[in-house]
Amino acid sequence: MTETENAIQAGRAPALRPSRRTARRRETRPRARAASFVLVRVTGLALTVLVLGHFALTHIVHDVADTNSTFVARRWGSALWVAWDGLMLASAIAHGAAGVWIAIDDYTPDPVKRGRRRAVLLSLSGLALALGTIAIAAAEW
């Protein structure tokens, strides 16, 4: 018997969609979920300034063809831009990874597949974070 039929027989209202989402909700830890909720919103707010500013500077104020290595070297010579780019890197990776994590949860009911996709997401995000940090740090020395 399906979950819906069980519910009807027991006199309960059947869950609207008993398949994927209920399976996910049982597993999620509420504290981690709340932390991720706050993280996404705080980084998101910061990114509206950081990313839109970055895009405006490299595509609108300057033409993208002119933002060559000389441009990058000059910009990373200033502590303000190093801080800007470092903050943008950390926020964007955290925001993006948290967002895709939720999308993976939504679309992957199979726990084995979900674990695999999470691992891919975390390794790609970690790799990008490390690479970006090294690039910004190396420009300083």
Place this chain on the structure above:
Amino acid sequence: MTVSQGLFLIGFSLVLLAVVIFAAIVLRDAARMGSSANVTRSFFRRLRRPSAERAELDRWAFYAHRLSGFAVFAFLLLHIVDISLFSLSRARYDDVHKLYGSVVLRCFECGLLFAILFHAFNGLRLLSIDLVNLRIETSRRLLLAAVTLTIAGGAAGSVVILKPLFA
């Protein structure tokens, strides 16, 4: 074309492929949840309802938000790799960076701008719904504002980005 440029273009194709696959997953799930939009006469009739009754607008905003976020994140991973070439060798960075001025990449940058703008404005709308507990009509009006700002800002930015191609 140099080896670095070839590798970048392979990475770029993988980013586009990932976005297409993700879009297919989102749309398939949308259809499964009964959100597929069949473009029939009743569809246009439904669009004429007052915005407070148009719950599908929130769903569409959700799908657009998710898809634009994924696309920007996928590109970000590639972008970090090409930026980090700077610390490896400046010549190699310049070599790959030249591609950003090409026709294909400039068109992509316009799409990226639209995605970033929509994600940012709609994200601010979601944040304000969380913080101020807005009425449903107000949140729909803000969605309309977010879409308008995206189209206006995206179109204006695209003109600036594409202009060197016609110079």
